[in-house]
Amino acid sequence: MLNYNGLSQRLLAADYAVRGRIVTRAQELEKQGRKITYCNIGNPHNFKQKPMTYVREVLSLLEYPDLLNKNIDNLFHSDSIKRAKYVLEQIPEGVGAYSASAGVGFVREAIAKFITRRDNVPANPERIILTDGASKAAQTVIHAIIKNPNDGIMLPIPQYPMYSASLTLAGGLSIGYYLDEENHWQLNEDILLDSYNTAKLNKLNPVAITVINPGNPTGAVLSYENIKMIINFARKYNMAILADEVYQENIYTKNAAFHSFAKVMHDMKVDDVTLFSFHSMSKGYFGECGHRSGYLEIRNLPDDVFAQFVKFQSINLCANVVGQVATYLMVTPPTPEDDSYTQYINEKNCILDDLREKSIILGNELNKIDGISVNIPEGAMYAFVKIQLPEIMKYQSVDVALDEIYCMELLEKTGICVVPGSGFGQMPNTLHFRTTFLPPKEQILEFVHALKLFHQEYTCQEKRI
Amino acid sequence: MLNYNGLSQRLLAADYAVRGRIVTRAQELEKQGRKITYCNIGNPHNFKQKPMTYVREVLSLLEYPDLLNKNIDNLFHSDSIKRAKYVLEQIPEGVGAYSASAGVGFVREAIAKFITRRDNVPANPERIILTDGASKAAQTVIHAIIKNPNDGIMLPIPQYPMYSASLTLAGGLSIGYYLDEENHWQLNEDILLDSYNTAKLNKLNPVAITVINPGNPTGAVLSYENIKMIINFARKYNMAILADEVYQENIYTKNAAFHSFAKVMHDMKVDDVTLFSFHSMSKGYFGECGHRSGYLEIRNLPDDVFAQFVKFQSINLCANVVGQVATYLMVTPPTPEDDSYTQYINEKNCILDDLREKSIILGNELNKIDGISVNIPEGAMYAFVKIQLPEIMKYQSVDVALDEIYCMELLEKTGICVVPGSGFGQMPNTLHFRTTFLPPKEQILEFVHALKLFHQEYTCQEKRI
Numbered sequence: 001m002l003n004y005n006g007l008s009q010r011l012l013a014a015d016y017a018v019r020g021r022i023v024t025r026a027q028e029l030e031k032q033g034r035k036i037t038y039c040n041i042g043n044p045h046n047f048k049q050k051p052m053t054y055v056r057e058v059l060s061l062l063e064y065p066d067l068l069n070k071n072i073d074n075l076f077h078s079d080s081i082k083r084a085k086y087v088l089e090q091i092p093e094g095v096g097a098y099s100a101s102a103g104v105g106f107v108r109e110a111i112a113k114f115i116t117r118r119d120n121v122p123a124n125p126e127r128i129i130l131t132d133g134a135s136k137a138a139q140t141v142i143h144a145i146i147k148n149p150n151d152g153i154m155l156p157i158p159q160y161p162m163y164s165a166s167l168t169l170a171g172g173l174s175i176g177y178y179l180d181e182e183n184h185w186q187l188n189e190d191i192l193l194d195s196y197n198t199a200k201l202n203k204l205n206p207v208a209i210t211v212i213n214p215g216n217p218t219g220a221v222l223s224y225e226n227i228k229m230i231i232n233f234a235r236k237y238n239m240a241i242l243a244d245e246v247y248q249e250n251i252y253t254k255n256a257a258f259h260s261f262a263k264v265m266h267d268m269k270v271d272d273v274t275l276f277s278f279h280s281m282s283k284g285y286f287g288e289c290g291h292r293s294g295y296l297e298i299r300n301l302p303d304d305v306f307a308q309f310v311k312f313q314s315i316n317l318c319a320n321v322v323g324q325v326a327t328y329l330m331v332t333p334p335t336p337e338d339d340s341y342t343q344y345i346n347e348k349n350c351i352l353d354d355l356r357e358k359s360i361i362l363g364n365e366l367n368k369i370d371g372i373s374v375n376i377p378e379g380a381m382y383a384f385v386k387i388q389l390p391e392i393m394k395y396q397s398v399d400v401a402l403d404e405i406y407c408m409e410l411l412e413k414t415g416i417c418v419v420p421g422s423g424f425g426q427m428p429n430t431l432h433f434r435t436t437f438l439p440p441k442e443q444i445l446e447f448v449h450a451l452k453l454f455h456q457e458y459t460c461q462e463k464r465i
Numbered sequence: 466m467l468n469y470n471g472l473s474q475r476l477l478a479a480d481y482a483v484r485g486r487i488v489t490r491a492q493e494l495e496k497q498g499r500k501i502t503y504c505n506i507g508n509p510h511n512f513k514q515k516p517m518t519y520v521r522e523v524l525s526l527l528e529y530p531d532l533l534n535k536n537i538d539n540l541f542h543s544d545s546i547k548r549a550k551y552v553l554e555q556i557p558e559g560v561g562a563y564s565a566s567a568g569v570g571f572v573r574e575a576i577a578k579f580i581t582r583r584d585n586v587p588a589n590p591e592r593i594i595l596t597d598g599a600s601k602a603a604q605t606v607i608h609a610i611i612k613n614p615n616d617g618i619m620l621p622i623p624q625y626p627m628y629s630a631s632l633t634l635a636g637g638l639s640i641g642y643y644l645d646e647e648n649h650w651q652l653n654e655d656i657l658l659d660s661y662n663t664a665k666l667n668k669l670n671p672v673a674i675t676v677i678n679p680g681n682p683t684g685a686v687l688s689y690e691n692i693k694m695i696i697n698f699a700r701k702y703n704m705a706i707l708a709d710e711v712y713q714e715n716i717y718t719k720n721a722a723f724h725s726f727a728k729v730m731h732d733m734k735v736d737d738v739t740l741f742s743f744h745s746m747s748k749g750y751f752g753e754c755g756h757r758s759g760y761l762e763i764r765n766l767p768d769d770v771f772a773q774f775v776k777f778q779s780i781n782l783c784a785n786v787v788g789q790v791a792t793y794l795m796v797t798p799p800t801p802e803d804d805s806y807t808q809y810i811n812e813k814n815c816i817l818d819d820l821r822e823k824s825i826i827l828g829n830e831l832n833k834i835d836g837i838s839v840n841i842p843e844g845a846m847y848a849f850v851k852i853q854l855p856e857i858m859k860y861q862s863v864d865v866a867l868d869e870i871y872c873m874e875l876l877e878k879t880g881i882c883v884v885p886g887s888g889f890g891q892m893p894n895t896l897h898f899r900t901t902f903l904p905p906k907e908q909i910l911e912f913v914h915a916l917k918l919f920h921q922e923y924t925c926q927e928k929r930i
């Protein structure tokens with residue numbers, strides 16, 4: 001029988017805290033009847049965020065095209081019907097057939113046009129690959145570019161641990177660089193250089209740098225200048241860039257704006273740094289995580305190298321086609337003359353306004369708690385919350401990270417499930433947790449209140465020492 | 466800029482002939498306006514096979530649940546409506562939310578019941594993982610169980626090259642064992658032993674054996690006794706079994722029946738051989754390839770090892786949820802009291818009868834061509850066709866496999882796209898190609914006719930020498 005020792009060391013070593021021990025315990029408690037608030041994961045529909053009607057109308061018609069031959073005018077917006085018909089003209093075989101490995105042609109073209117519209121830069125449909133969510137896009141890239149055991153990818157600290165886990169699975173090394181918490185989690189050139197030099201000293205070979213913008217778990221939005229600095233840095237040290245831009249629609253403050261790496265690179269006239277950028281329908285105002293819908297756009301890559309990425313995808317056959325069409329709908333929203341336009345805009349604004357409000361409430365309320373502080377999230381769906389414990393508590397465990405103990409006890413006492421900062425990485429001698437601000441407002445207020453009481457009690461427990 | 470030499474050796478070495486050079490050339494020709502018959506891939510909806518209405522009705526409602534509050538009785542079967550409501554009771558968050566890593570709980574339970582119903586053996590929902598198609602299930606297992614560079618998995622020759630490609634990507638070695646073409650492509654214990662011993666002599670470590678039943682590309686169905694032999698063999702040499710059973714519904718002759726490895730293993734009271742079995746909605750009478758819907762069932766595996774498989778899945782977040790629900794619908798078809806039952810059975814029989822008829826037509830007609838022979842497919846969707854070339858032609862190329870030259874020329878001359886046997890592996894000094902029998906009957910007859918003329922001309926060309 002296969003046993004633990006028969007498993008790949010890479011698999012055993014991989015760690016994905018977002019669905020780790022604390023979540024497993026939360027599920028156990030839930031089975032026992034406890035009410036759990038899952039703040040561990042950015043899963044909007046789980047918090048009753050409704051899907052965009054337009055998207056679902058079209059997908060519904062594509063699942064059951066016979067409807068198009070029936071009287072459905074009172075059930076669907078007229079442009080949804082038109083759109084479904086258009087999709088079926090493009091793929092008469094429907095959503096049940098494998099697509100080409102890189103994805104359905106007209107979807108790739110629509111994505112290229114979307115990028116051009118967004119950034120006012122040219123985009124090549126032949127450099128776009130449809131994927132089962134952005135995670136798969138990132139994993140494809142990581143697996144492709146890790147060649148030797150000393151190859152590594154520079155990852156932010158804190159990072160989204162899908163990156164480190166996938167890198168471990170691919171046999172590569174994580175080369176962490178700290179984000180600057182005191183400076184709204186921007187990247188800092190000195191810190192990057194320090195991280196790079198330390199890696200080189202240790203005989204590591206940094207082949208790429210990963211940047212998540214807007215940030216997960218930090219909620220930070222990078223400035224144009226910061227992105228420019230990163231591109232110059234990658235260029236100087238001959239690294240590819242992995243730009244995780246899945247939260248590009250999730251920006252909540254007027255002081256920040258989304259700048260794609262593609263746009264900045266184009267402005268800089270840089271054409272010799274390979275850029276992999278990822279986008280997804282799981283976030284934004286869609287929140288369609290369950291559809292596993294996403295894409296990879298690549299710039300500055302020779303044809304023969306791109307062909308290898310397509311081959312990689314072909315071994316997986318293709319991304320799920322419903323998800324591919326969903327991505328198409330993401331990049332071609334209704335226009336003002338469309339029947340569904342008003343409802344679309346209302347739904348979109350409602351979701352984004354709500355997220356904006358909650359990001360501020362969560363940030364402000366957390367900052368009122370003694371021993372807890374946070375950079376108010378400017379984007380994405382998370383806050384990376386700093387917790388301070390009495391000096392003496394810092395020596396109480398050697399086996400388990402202090403913030404994991406904290407989060408586990410928070411779960412046991414309050415039913416709130418968050419992810420310890422150690423799962424994302426953090427500056428030594430600091431402690432954090434990540435929480436989403438997706439729950440309804442009242443629940444966020446309850447959350448903060450419960451956290452406050454918990455934190456007071458937790459930090460006072462003389463018996464813990 | 467990233468260049469070819471910067472790519473992973475494993476990726477460069479991986480080869481997936483089903484979507485390889487010949488298909489790429491076919492797509493080029495198609496762009497130039499040539500009519501191409503894609504017989505390279507088992508993609509039923511591409512050949513106008515219609516999806517099962519029941520499945521699509523329910524999925525349509527789940528994409529747009531607002532329909533359930535409207536008057537839709539004349540648009541959907543009543544049991545489809547009931548079923549959609551039931552699914553939404555189980556997952557009120559709908560298909561747009563991430564599920565648990567291993568998949569939606571009620572789907573896992575339904576699959577376990579399906580296995581019990583099919584095989585009359587107990588099945589544990591806690592050992593089932595929902596995956597994006599069966600390929601992903603196989604890839605997860607392969608990545609998990611390849612530990613050292615000399616670890617290998619025994620693969621049939623001919624095999625479905627997703628296996629060898631995924632094994633290469635995982636850093637493992639293919640240990641081929643020949644299927645017995647003279648004996649309806651069954652497995653042969655002496656050949657297995659010979660392959661195993663040769664591997665051991667070469668310091669390889671066979672950790673598992675892959676069996677595809679019904680066979681891809683062979684179209685063969687394994688006998689109960691043959692499966693028993695394989696289980697005993699795996700047990701004796703301490704190997705896990707990867708049982709690819711995605712074609713279990715595709716059996717066309719009364720002389721053959723599907724026996725699952727789970728069932729045979731249970732009958733034999735073997736409880737110390739780890740069994741990974743894969744099923745999918747891409748084949749059978751569903752043909753829902755585009756939905757990337759499938760599952761992995763594992764037997765005889767300790768809890769701590771299974772937990773690692775779930776962790777693996779968690780790094781990918783989860784399988785697409787529409788696909789998961791589709792799998793649920795596959796394993797819970799309508800029952801006689803249901804409104805949609807009659808139509809369901811009619812559609813199912815129509816698809817399977819048509820495939821049966823086409824498997825026989827293709828087999829019989831091919832066998833009439835001089836220099837071409839085939840085991841008439843008993844199952845799956847393919848025939849693995851033997852071609853004979855004049856002795857003197859066998860020395861005409863050293864760089865490219867002879868059957869690849871043959872298939873490329875077949876494509877150029879006739880527009881028929883098939884996959885050369887060398888892409889699947891074959892006995893030395895034999896040549897084959899794989900074709901599906903999915904195209905409509907008339908197209909199959911045209912195909913055979915064109916092939917006959919081509920083969921005559923090809924084998925006569927004195928100038929080729």
